[in-house]
Amino acid sequence: MFRLLLLVCAMALPAILAIPVDNSSSLSPTSSGANRVIEPVAFSAVRASDRSRKANSKIFFDTTLSDVGFGWNPKSSEFTCFYPGSYFFTFTAISASGHHFKTALMKNSDEVVVGWGEQVGYQSASNSAILNLEKNDRVYLNIREGEIYETSKVGRHGYTSFSGFRVY
Secondary structure (H helix, E strand, C coil): CHHHHHHHHHHHCCCCCCEEEECCCCCCCCCCCCEEEECCCEEEEEEECHHHCECCEECCEEEEEEEECCCEECCCCEEECCCCEEEEEEEEEEECCCCCEEEEEEECCEEEEEEEECCCCCCEEEEEEEEEECCCCEEEEEEEEEEECCCCCCCCCCCCEEEEEECC
8 A cells, every 4th residue: 555655646746756665664575675766657648640540550649648757758659668667558549430449558569458449339448557667668559450539629638548657
């Protein structure tokens, strides 16, 4: 519970601050007693761009809602790991009416988890995963099949989202 509280606090801190973690507690996986600093990292992006809504394409995002710490690149719509550790990622998308879709969370070039939306009406799908990342691992979304839908109304954030944050 205490580590979850630390995580919540970390997301509220400016990127230049760090949270020291005392590894000497009985909950620690190591017994070295050395303190480890957890740099806060979090991002959230919304609205799939026009160029990335069809099969066999990486999803690019028009809007970054938050970007704390290092890792999120809004131009490539990829998260690149700077601090090795465990990260939580989640995504949501909606199928275009009359179209199905399969969207995949990718780690480097490997499919990790998928979301599937049927072709009847507008179907939403989401999925999440906790990934252990090494420095320079890349995480992004890819449309494997079908087509996703986005609103055409100006001022709306959109229906597709991708978020992640460092757990440990």
